[in-house]
Amino acid sequence: MKKLQLIIVREFLAKVRNKTFIIMTFLSPLLIIGFTALIVFLGKMNNETAKVVAYVDDSELFTNEDFKENEQLSFLDFSGMTLEEAKAEALKSNVYGLVYIPKNDSLQLIAKQLQFFSSDSPNSSIVRNIERRIEERLTKIKLSEMGILPSQIEQSKYEVDVKLSNFTGESRSKFVNEMKAVVGSIAGYFIMLFILIYGTMVMRSVIEEKTSRIIEVIISSVKPFELMMGKVLGTALAGLLQFVVWIIVITGIFFFLAVFFDVNLAADRADMTAEQLAALSESSGQMQLVFMEFMNLPLLSILLLYIFYFIGGFLLYSSLYAAIGAAVDNETDTQQFMMPVIMPLILGIYVGFATVLNDPHGPVSVIFSHIPFTSPIVMLMRIPFGVSWWELLISMGILILTFIFMIWFASKIYRIGILMYGKKPTYKDLYKWLKY
Amino acid sequence: MSSILSVKRVEKSFGNFKALNNVSLEVASGSIFGLLGPNGAGKTTLIRIINQITLPDSGEVYFDGKKLNQEDIRFIGYLPEERGLYKSMKVGEQALYLAQLKGLSKQEAVKRLKFWMDKFEIGSWWNKKVEELSKGMAQKLQFIVTVLHQPKLLILDEPFSGFDPVNANLIKDEILNLKNNGTTIIFSTHRMESVEELCDYIALINKSNLVLQGNLIDIKKQYKSDTFEVGLQTDAKEELFKRLKNQFNVSYSNFKSINNDLKISIKLPENYSQNDLLLSLTKQAVVNHFVEVIPSANDIFIKAVQEN
Structure with missing residues (x-):
C-alpha cells in the first residue's frame, strides 16, 4: 500500500508540475469562455442584418400591412412590374429574393402557384415566414367572404398557456425537462x-x-x-x-459577468414600459421555477x-x-x-x-x-x-x-x-x- | 560455502519458445558470480525471475534459505542492461523515489544519497533534471540508485557499458568494495576480461540450458589441456622443431618474449609429469620459457558454447 501511495504521488506531481498542464489549467477556461462569447457575438452579428425581399403582387389582394418589416426581413414592393422586369430589377438591386403572387380568381390556386426566386438557396425560416404572411391574409379573405368580420376573427383567437404542476400541487416549469x-x-x-x-x-x-x-x-x-x-x-x-480549477475559474468568470450585466439590466429597466416589465418579471418567475425544480x-x-x-x-x-x-x-x-x-x-x-x-x-x-x-x-x-x-x-x-x-x-x-x-x-x- | 541464492530446476517458456530449461544454480554468499552466455541464451529471463519480474513455470528460487517472496525485493538491487531514468525528474527526487520504492525510509535515503553523491563527486547535481545529464553522468546516478538500499544481493547486467575507462575503474572499485563488505554480486557481461578480473564463480547458459557452473579456478583446471608454452634457445630452430616433433605433440606458438627463441607449445604426453618434460627439454636446448597454458574465461566461453 505504501508503494502504491508513492507511485500515486509521483504520477500526480509529474503531471501537475508539467508546464503544459499548468498553462492548460488556466488557459482552457478562458478559451472556452472566449469561444462562447465569440459564437454569441457572431450569431448576433448575423441576425442584425435583416434580409431584403422584393415582391410582385399581381393578385392585388395584399397590402403593405401584410409585408411589415421585422427583425429578420424587410420588403420592397415591385408590384406593377412584369415578372421578367421584376426579376431583372431584383438581380440588379441585389435583394435576397423575389416573391411572385400570381393573379387568380381561386385563392386555392394562388396559394399553390406562389413562387420565390433567389440566387442562393433560400433560408428555410425566411421562406416559412413569407408563407405564413400569405397564408394569414388568404385565410382572412376567405373568412370575410364567408361573412365573418375581422373583429370576430380577432376575438376568436386564444392563447393557450398550460400551467404544469405535479399531483401534490406544486407548480413546475415547462422548461424542467430541458x-x-x-x-x-x-x-x-x-x-x-x-x-x-x-x-x-x-x-x-x-x-x-x-x-x-x-x-x-x-x-x-x-x-x-x-x-x-x-x-x-x-x-x-x-x-x-x-x-475543479476549470469549474471554479469558469464559475468565477460567469459570476463576474453576471454582476456586470445585472448593473446593465437595472439601467435598462428604467427605460422600460410597464408591459415590458411585466414580461420580464414573468420570465424571471420562470427562471425561479427552473431553479426551484433544479433544487x-x-x-x-x-x-x-x-x-x-x-x-x-x-x-x-x-x-x-x-x-x-x-x-x-x-x-x-x-x-x-x-x-x-x-x-x-x-x-x-x-x-x-x-x-x-x-x-x-x-x-x-x-x-x-x-x-x-x-x-x-x-x-x-x-x-x-x-x-x-x-x-x-x-x-x-x-x-x-x-x-x-x-x-x-x-x-x-x-x-x-x-x-x-x-x-x-x-x-x-x-x-x-x-x-x- | 553457504549460498544466498539457490535456483532449483527452473523452467520458463514463452509460447512455444523455451527460455530456460531445467536450470539450477547456487550463488555463494559474499562472492562475485559471473552469469555468462551468448545473446538470447536466457540470462535476462533468469535475472527477471530472480527479481520476481517474471514467474517461473516450474521450479523454485530460494533466497537466504527461504523461498523467494515479495519481501525480498528490498534486499536485492538490480541494474538492468536496458536501463533508464525519468528524464524530466530531478536527480535527487528521482533517487529518493526509487529508494523508497525499495522500502527505504525517506530520511535514511536522503542521508545515504548524500554520501554516495559526494563520493562520486556529483553532489551539485541534486536539483538537475536527468535530461540535462550526459550519458556517463546518468550511468553513475543509475549505479547509485541500484546500491542505495544496501542490497544483500546485487545483480549487475553489463555494469560498465556507457562508462569511460576512468569511470569504469571507479565502478569496478566500488563493486569490489561492496564485495568486501559482504554483498553478493551476480555479474552478467560479455566482457571476458572483467570476468577474469572480478568473478569467483561463473555459470554459463547456452540455448536455455546451464552448461557450466562452478569456481572459476576449478573450471579453468577442468578446461586446461596440459599444454605448455616453451621457449628454447637454439641456432637451428627448424631442426630442433623436427626433432621434438618426433617425440611430442608439438606446434608453433607465439608469445611475448625478449629472446629470439623457438616458440612452441607442447602437449604433455600421458604418463609424463611436467618435470619429465622439462628434463627432456633441458637435455636438448636451453629453456628460457616454460609455462603451462591456462585457458582464459574467453577460451572457456567459446569452447563451451561450441561444444554445446
Whole structure:
C-alpha cells in the first residue's frame, strides 16, 4: 500500500508540475469562455442584418400591412412590374429574393402557384415566414367572404398557456425537462472528455516509462499491477484537480459577468414600459421555477452517482489505455488499438443525445445505460430524469464487475507488454500474452 | 560455502519458445558470480525471475534459505542492461523515489544519497533534471540508485557499458568494495576480461540450458589441456622443431618474449609429469620459457558454447 501511495504521488506531481498542464489549467477556461462569447457575438452579428425581399403582387389582394418589416426581413414592393422586369430589377438591386403572387380568381390556386426566386438557396425560416404572411391574409379573405368580420376573427383567437404542476400541487416549469437534459448532457459530455484527455495521459506516461527504459528498474521494486493502478489513480487525481480549477475559474468568470450585466439590466429597466416589465418579471418567475425544480432534484444522490460513474468509467477505460501504452513502443503505433476504445465512448454520447433526451426511459436508453462501456455516459444523462434504484444497482453492479475484469485483463497485457520492445504487436500477440 | 541464492530446476517458456530449461544454480554468499552466455541464451529471463519480474513455470528460487517472496525485493538491487531514468525528474527526487520504492525510509535515503553523491563527486547535481545529464553522468546516478538500499544481493547486467575507462575503474572499485563488505554480486557481461578480473564463480547458459557452473579456478583446471608454452634457445630452430616433433605433440606458438627463441607449445604426453618434460627439454636446448597454458574465461566461453 505504501508503494502504491508513492507511485500515486509521483504520477500526480509529474503531471501537475508539467508546464503544459499548468498553462492548460488556466488557459482552457478562458478559451472556452472566449469561444462562447465569440459564437454569441457572431450569431448576433448575423441576425442584425435583416434580409431584403422584393415582391410582385399581381393578385392585388395584399397590402403593405401584410409585408411589415421585422427583425429578420424587410420588403420592397415591385408590384406593377412584369415578372421578367421584376426579376431583372431584383438581380440588379441585389435583394435576397423575389416573391411572385400570381393573379387568380381561386385563392386555392394562388396559394399553390406562389413562387420565390433567389440566387442562393433560400433560408428555410425566411421562406416559412413569407408563407405564413400569405397564408394569414388568404385565410382572412376567405373568412370575410364567408361573412365573418375581422373583429370576430380577432376575438376568436386564444392563447393557450398550460400551467404544469405535479399531483401534490406544486407548480413546475415547462422548461424542467430541458433543464434536466442540460444537467444530464453536461455530465455525460464531461465524463467523455475526462476519459479521453486523462486516459491518453495515462497511456503517454506508460509509453514514456517504456521508451526511457526505466520500466525494468521500477518493476524490480513494485508489482506491475501496483504501478499501473498508481498511474491510473495519480493521473485521475491530477485530472480531477484540473477539472475543479476549470469549474471554479469558469464559475468565477460567469459570476463576474453576471454582476456586470445585472448593473446593465437595472439601467435598462428604467427605460422600460410597464408591459415590458411585466414580461420580464414573468420570465424571471420562470427562471425561479427552473431553479426551484433544479433544487428539487435529489442533488446529493445525483452527485454521489456522478462520482461513482465518473470513477467507474475512468477506471474501466484508463486501464485499457494503460494496456495499450504497454503494448506499443511509441504513440504512432497506438492507432490500431485506439479505435475499439474510442468507439463505445462516441456511441455513448450519440445514444445519449439521440435517445435519452427525448425518451429517458425508452428501451434504447435503458439498454445502453446497462452496457458497462456506455453506462457511465448514458446513465449519467438519465439520472436527472429519475431512475429506479434497482436499475441503478444492476447498472452499477455490471460496471463494477466489468472494471474489475478489465483491470485484470489490462494488467495481464501490461505486465508482459512493458518488457516487450521492437516488434509492433498485433491483436494475436496480445491474446498470446494473456496466457504467459 | 553457504549460498544466498539457490535456483532449483527452473523452467520458463514463452509460447512455444523455451527460455530456460531445467536450470539450477547456487550463488555463494559474499562472492562475485559471473552469469555468462551468448545473446538470447536466457540470462535476462533468469535475472527477471530472480527479481520476481517474471514467474517461473516450474521450479523454485530460494533466497537466504527461504523461498523467494515479495519481501525480498528490498534486499536485492538490480541494474538492468536496458536501463533508464525519468528524464524530466530531478536527480535527487528521482533517487529518493526509487529508494523508497525499495522500502527505504525517506530520511535514511536522503542521508545515504548524500554520501554516495559526494563520493562520486556529483553532489551539485541534486536539483538537475536527468535530461540535462550526459550519458556517463546518468550511468553513475543509475549505479547509485541500484546500491542505495544496501542490497544483500546485487545483480549487475553489463555494469560498465556507457562508462569511460576512468569511470569504469571507479565502478569496478566500488563493486569490489561492496564485495568486501559482504554483498553478493551476480555479474552478467560479455566482457571476458572483467570476468577474469572480478568473478569467483561463473555459470554459463547456452540455448536455455546451464552448461557450466562452478569456481572459476576449478573450471579453468577442468578446461586446461596440459599444454605448455616453451621457449628454447637454439641456432637451428627448424631442426630442433623436427626433432621434438618426433617425440611430442608439438606446434608453433607465439608469445611475448625478449629472446629470439623457438616458440612452441607442447602437449604433455600421458604418463609424463611436467618435470619429465622439462628434463627432456633441458637435455636438448636451453629453456628460457616454460609455462603451462591456462585457458582464459574467453577460451572457456567459446569452447563451451561450441561444444554445446
